[in-house]
Amino acid sequence: MHRRIHTLRLQAATLAAALLAAGTMAAAPAAPAGAAAATAVATDYCGGHCLDILPPGENGNATLADILANRVFGTRPAHTDDQLAPYAGLASAYPGLTDASLRSFFNDASFGVPADQVASTSKPRSDVTIVRDKATGVPHITGTTRYGTEYGAGYAAAQDRLWLMDLFRHVGRGQLSGFAGGAAANRQLEQSFWQAAPYTEDELQRQIDAISGQGDRARQALDDARAYLDGINQYIKESYNGRYFPGEYDLTGHVDPITNAGGIEAFKLTDLVALASVVGALFGAGGGGELPSAQVKSAAEAKYGKEAGDAVWKSLREADDPEAVLTLHNGQRFPYALPPDEPQGTALPDAGSVVPERMIYDATGTGTQTATKAPGLLPGNLLSAKHGMSNALVVSGSHTDDGHPVAVFGPQTGYFAPQLLMLEELQGPGISARGAAFAGLSFYVQLGRGQDYAWSATSAGQDITDTYAVPLCTTDGSPATLAANSYLWHGQCLPLERLERKNAWSPTTADSTAAGSYTLVMYRSKYGLVTARGTVGGKPVAFTSLRSTYRHEADSIIGFQMLNDPGAVRDPASFQQAAQNINYTFNWFYADSRHTAYYNSGSNPVRAAGVDPGLPVRAEAAYEWRDFDPAANTARYTPPAEHPQSVDQDYYISWNNKQALSFASAGFGNGSVHRGNLLDDRVKALLRNGGKVTRSSLTQAMESAALADLRAEDVLPELLRVIRSAPVSDPALATAVQKLENWQAGGALRRETSSGSHTYTDAEAVRAMDAWWPLLADGVFRPGLGDGLFAALTGALQINESPSGGQTGPTSGGVSANESIPHKGSAFQYGWWSYLDKDLRSVLGEQVAGPLARPYCGGGDLVACRTVLLDSLKRALAQTPAQVYPGDADCSAGDQWCADTIIQRPLGGVTDAKTTWQNRPTYQQVVQFQTHR
Template sequence: MARRSPIAALVAIIAGALLVAPGAHAQPPEPSAPRSPEDYCRQQCHDILPPGQNGNATFAELVSHMLLGTRPKHSDDQLAQYDALAGGYRQLTTDTVQEFFNDHSFGVKPEDVERTYRPRADVTVVRDKTAGVPHVYGDTRSGTTFGAGYTTAEDKLFMMDALRHAGRGEVTPFAGGAPANRELEQSFFSVAPYTEEELQDQVDRVAAQGERGKLAMQDALSYVDGINAYIQESHQGRYFPGEYVATGHVDPITNEGRIEPFELTDLVVLASLVGAQFGGGGGGEVSNAVAKMALIERLGPERGEQAWTAFRAENDPEAISTIHDGSSFPYGNTPADPKGAAMPDPGSVEEQQLIFDASGSATKPDEESPRPAVDPQNPLRGMFNDGIAPEGMGERRGMSNALVVSGEHTESGHPVAVFGPQTSYFSPQLLTLQELQGPGISSKGASFAGLSFYTLLGRGQDYSWSATTASQDMIDTYAVELCSPDGGPVTKESNSYLFRGECLPMQTLERNNSWKPNLGDDTPEGSYRLMSFRTRYGPVTHRATVDGKPVAYTTARSTFLHEVDSILGFQEFNDPGAVNSAESFQRAAHDINYTFNWFYADAHDTAYFNSGANVVRQPHVDPNMPIATGLANEWPGWDPSTNTATYQDFEEHPHSINQDFYISWNNKQAPGTAGDRVEKGSVQRGDLLDRRVREQIAGGDEFSRVELVQAMADAGITDLRAERIVPDLLRVIGEPDERAKPLVDQLRAWLADGGKRTETSPGSKEYAHAETIELMDAWWPLLVRGQFEPAVGEPAYRALTEVMPINQSPSGWQNGEPGLHVGQGHQGSAFQLGWFGQVSKDIRGVLGEQPPGGFSTPLCGSGDAAACRQMLMDTLVQAAATPSEETYPGDDECEPGDQWCADSIVHNKVGGINQEKISWQNRPTYQQVIEFPDHR
């Protein structure tokens, strides 16, 4: 049907809002509430998920929000308590935990019941008053997962719908042509370009995996039935999400239009979206190759190789590891004498063209956006009509963290855990809360909306689990030699390639997307064609020449075509008969093929397991560089038709039970395990957690739940650079000159106060030590560039910043180039990526130390300590003279120079409801606080 203009749509919404008041749809008499099984947490489990459980808004609620600023019930009621922890954690007590977290017990007390209803005869739903969380009780297993689908659609339908379109590369026809929408669909289309047949094949493959596979598909079918039942009822009753009117899919007056029902293949799309964002690792080998060659060209073969090795920090002996009990788990390392690398000829690399035949607004560059072009390794760089690309989602890694202490070191003698994933800040949140109770299912916690037929992160009757992104290297880049089927000339633009002696055409997949203006999106009409090129080795990301021969660089990902295989592991997490011990939990985690660090705690034991489809590689292959094709270099046992290979077995994965403590903040998993990129070195934000837990245990002080929360929160407002690097920088400076002395004094005073970025008082929107924090933010990009670029040269320095940006401050990315401040992320996540370990090792080398894994000769000052010292003082003075408007350049959310706002967390809209900004804290979005005093 024809789309209305924005003005006409707004008038229609206002008129249509009068037809259905919020909550006006009829409800049958409430049934009696069923009981949950015995809860062994004994009210010692808590959790939090901002901004609120409810993400759906009717016509009337959207209009009320637009005109009066009101929000639907339970859409923001977890935001204030989440925000408050940053300023209130020091005063936290056992009695005040529920001021900052919600009760995570099974069931709902009678006085806390908000509503009880039956979406189908075999399922009862109880909503609690506190947060509006659905507690789903199924008389049958089918009823349980049906109820999960129904209640998730009640809370997150439009977001689920938008994401299934994004995962197919088709969000602009659905939600409009805003730049963020285009960036989103391009990103996902480039990494997971599936045909509908391939999506269905993945469903069929899981269904054929024995009884658990068959059961999983039955659960998924009932779940989809629940979603579709809500779609049908809400459309007929006219209480569906108002965004369907705003985007022109339903007429607000006549109710004509269609909300497309969900299918099983939509769940595969959503799984691929989540897996690409949070559950993969690797794929940066082309950038690695360019940077390494630039270093060798500048420094010579021997010193260039050594400088690359130090920068890469592949197996840094100083890196803290989640496993620290003396075990080693080698994986993903560069062999001593690598062979089969396919290094590009200098200057020959070009990114694969993705956009064709652009017209209208698609031909206009997004001049107002400071963000770079789409990075095929960075899905989810934007969301819908607000035009904001959230950095937490733009980078695959997220900032999930975990702290788990064994009972040997707690006051109660029972393990204590504070853990959760970071899925960025959205309104509504990508995760949804639920309790599921039915035959073979007993769980409570969070799941990605649209995949919530099982709880993905949460708790069972007597155990809890969580995850952090692991990012071990499961993606390899192959250089596929191009060819001409008719024997003609071969160029980089050729779309045929050699595979085992045959010249084959690349598989192509297209999306013809067009858009018109809709309410909330004033982007003019436009269209383009997205085209993906794929070989047997995976999607093409770059074209280049190798030794003069044209090649296509492709990404071979072990989870490609296997996006839903992990369903079996999640099914076991939810099954009280399958998980009843630390060992059984680890075995279930091994059934998950995405790269996650899994943590477990019950009344007696703690456990850790690193999951993932870890391919076994040929012993001579370097997974950090592009690889030449051919049987000698392919994964052992690789079947290109199914993308299956030989994988590491259970014992080879990093795993542990009852270590004294575990911490994880996307740091190194274990000695011997190489990360996918270069950030897991001698200084990493996991150090902030490790130090706080390790020192308290070493001092003989036992942990309580409160103290573990405080350790997490204290680390979450600390500037990593201040705690771990600035002290050494000041040692190099020593006694500063007159220009730098007051600045050095400022820095020392800030360090003495903990090096934190925290408000003067809760809600003040002004930092204590604000001037010094600004000085640090301005100084870091200047000092890093001054430290490395003169030694390695401008081409190598620029290439290394492509491998990893130098700085992930709370306010965004800066690479030390004039005017380059790539977005203000507003997503909390900070200090994961950056040249923190590289700066630290080099500076300690200047001080005369010999840090293991460091640079053979210090690069700062080209090895001259006096020159390095002078550079540090010069750049410090330069930073002090930098205008605030350059350090914090402003964006759609903030005025230039507004420091607090630049750091603040903004919930990006997926629909029509926005949220208030909150102060910065480096913390998971969903978080559990756990201590089980009893066990089955």
């Protein structure tokens, strides 16, 4: 928001600044100091070996006075950014890391707070105590009753994240613009969430009603949520009356900074469902790429003919690639969503017929059709863009220094100020946990540790979303067109259900330079939400998206409750049972003092025999999910035994890679080169020749992978072998090749020369690779694919995902060769790494398992391929630093380090410093339990 406050109400800000200077403006009161720690209610079996970190800091609330002081003097409220420096510092310090020095880069995640470390103690009710520690300000919440525990959790959440929680309950309803302004990014974001989960208030309530009928645990979960809301709303009342609520409410016009007129709307249960739908859409869904996949298949068949084109499509799809890095690497097979040999019911769209569904209606005002100059509060493509996420490294006790398992794991939820996650400790009847939770859903810890176990997750993304081609019809029997708003369901012509959301914003609202309004519309069928229209065999259809977790975002509450309950989770089997109650698509990892475990969660629908989940399907009863009930959006799901799972494998790694053999990948990109290889190779090296893993050595492995350039580590060796198949006569090219070789030999890291130098050790090689990759992919593949298939393939899988995101490369038909949110940290998940690797190894005459269906580089000729590589490298070297790193609002053109840098994107009025790039989880634990109950 540091770049947006100038667009806010200038008069109010000026008056507020004057009040600040006069010392008359209220700031958040400090909680009364406590003389001793709250009484611990649980034994801690970790023995001081549990650590965690969540940058930039725990405190995510700032009063208007705090915000203005930040802008004028650069000051920040306590604990706003105190976890940022140690998090960033690991990038330069990791080579010398020891178990003893881990605490310089991670927090102590032990239960409780030692008496001499208590910063404050407060009691919002008589049955709960909130203790905050001096080091981080994390709330340690201890309740003598369950209600009091959850009430305290809500109270602490509002203290630390009230503004953020308010933002996201509006995002989840598709109402961000009316709350936070009509900036283009705000509108883009609310549109993408409305498209994924358009709910009426009644439908949000129905999710709550459905949970209440699912047994005692479910009813207890709702009671917990109600107590949590009571705590949030109590803090809202107190902070409003005392004028220490978040200053963003003043700056966005919700509260008058002078008269205090206005208000903050109380939270209710349906808000929690809206928040859960945001989390589920961002991190817990998979599939849905059937239309782009179909377009690749159609383009391939148009280019090569039906049989050869189908082979090309299959090889590019890599649904079950034999060279893909696996989380379960002992040969376990869990068949799911595999492409059938003879697909049934496939509905390929006619070439060029697909048109995205119109969503915006009744637009008024200049702010609706043209982008406002002010940026939005959140990236507009937060949901629509592909995101890289979490990772995990877990090693069993038989391969560690002291015989106890070691885990280094955490979620990659992006970098924001404040973070989407918050830290907390919860101790009360039936609850004992410490860790991270999404703001507004922190009545349970979602990722963290219990008394004698820890757990974490990575996004799994298996295919739980299908695309149906639904025939359009007219109720009067006239010929249907793409404009028809009725569809065929089991022989009946039914009207599409119209869902509306009216949004309006004014010039005085933050981030809007003009007033405007529009209506968001989604049409819904029994086969899901309409996302596009087109023709199949010349007949008009609506393409719908049917997601198994739609209308069930709140169901996972039971699984999270169990993970927080020491009576429910005691060992791998009970951990896996808890994970089975989470319907989002996650890979779950577990470690205690004796065992490790893994389980893949998700509501995996059982499909009709012969249906290919990777392509659109005809909307007919024969091709529906088995036992499909459209009224409740339920179906038959694969039983727990068929989900990928394991106990005590020698080690587990996950970086959103393939889970197991025969467990088909949704979409494109799980082939021979995946960023999961960066973790797998390093853990294997630690275990080689009987090596024993320590907490620090596993953290070093994670951090080395976090700084590695996947392209340089795993594809550059083949590129250099092709180039070195003959002497390089051009002096400039020879010099560049030598620098690339030196970089690759030194580890292919994007690492500073020294901490804070803001210069990479191999800066020229890094820049050469950044410039080269999109030109390389274009030069190798476009001649063989042709423009049509090349464009279709970039629509299914982006070419590149570098840290800076600035190398867009060639385009075809308006399709960008790169898609990336700049400064996001996460990189190298999505790209054509595997395609280049497989193709180049084939050119070099190697045997390739699961090869591409045809050669591309130089048509398979080594000499011609070498020419392609050198020509594209020469063009890359001709680019200036400013062309490679074009600059943006945060960085000057040509500044390589800044282009890569991580920015804690401001979601409020206080900003944080840039930090050096790391491809690393946002929240991270390092754990090694010493004993067990």
